[in-house]
Amino acid sequence: MEKKFSAIVSDFDDTISFSRDSISAASLEILGKALPNSEVRKLIMPLNTMIDQEIIDRKGYDGNDRTKNVIYSLAYTKYSDRMIPNTIVIDYIKNHILSGFELVVLSARGEEFREETERALDMHSLKYSEIILPKDHTIKDEEWKLIEMEKLSKRYDSMILLEDKLENIQYIANNLKVKNLYAYLVEPSGELIRQDYINHFE
Numbered sequence: 282m283e284k285k286f287s288a289i290v291s292d293f294d295d296t297i298s299f300s301r302d303s304i305s306a307a308s309l310e311i312l313g314k315a316l317p318n319s320e321v322r323k324l325i326m327p328l329n330t331m332i333d334q335e336i337i338d339r340k341g342y343d344g345n346d347r348t349k350n351v352i353y354s355l356a357y358t359k360y361s362d363r364m365i366p367n368t369i370v371i372d373y374i375k376n377h378i379l380s381g382f383e384l385v386v387l388s389a390r391g392e393e394f395r396e397e398t399e400r401a402l403d404m405h406s407l408k409y410s411e412i413i414l415p416k417d418h419t420i421k422d423e424e425w426k427l428i429e430m431e432k433l434s435k436r437y438d439s440m441i442l443l444e445d446k447l448e449n450i451q452y453i454a455n456n457l458k459v460k461n462l463y464a465y466l467v468e469p470s471g472e473l474i475r476q477d478y479i480n481h482f483e
């Protein structure tokens with residue numbers, strides 16, 4: 282009989298670790314404007330959207346993906362010490378590793394941040410079996426994640442997906458026809474909300 286393998290497939294930013302304050306510090310350096318702190322921001326709009334808006338508002342500034350990449354690069358390197366660990370998710374993952382799950386980190390932050398990501402996971406004492414990062418950003422994050430989840434579903438009999446972007450969960454749930462897929466949305470507070478609709482293939 283085949284051995285059963287289970288995986289926790291976890292996003293990194295704003296799932297295992299809150300990167301909002303690092304991104305905010307980086308945007309201050311690049312855009313020269315202090316964005317609202319994360320408490321206020323939760324009530325307004327996602328930081329991603331705010332940065333897009335800020336770039337659009339500054340006509341003449343090179344309002345394209347490059348600016349955003351510069352901000353994110355700075356956040357993940359120079360300002361990485363401002364990341365705040367999500368202890369709820371970290372404890373949840375650790376408990377599952379103890380009961381036999383393998384941790385696969387699936388993050389769209391990019392291959393160029395592999396070292397920083399490894400270092401952060403080591404710092405939180407999270408034993409991962411794999412870190413999957415995109416080599417480039419030619420396709421949308423959710424499409425890339427779906428392709429990687431499809432590959433993972435060949436190796437694992439059951440998977441728990443942890444993700445802070447609802448649209449990613451919905452996209453994967455609607456397109457990945459596998460059994461035993463469970464998903465939890467990570468709230469800005471760090472709490473996990475079970476997405477029940479995902480289990481209709483069981």
Ligand SMILES: [Mg+2]
Pocket residue numbers: 292293294295296444445446
């Ligand atoms: Mg995320």
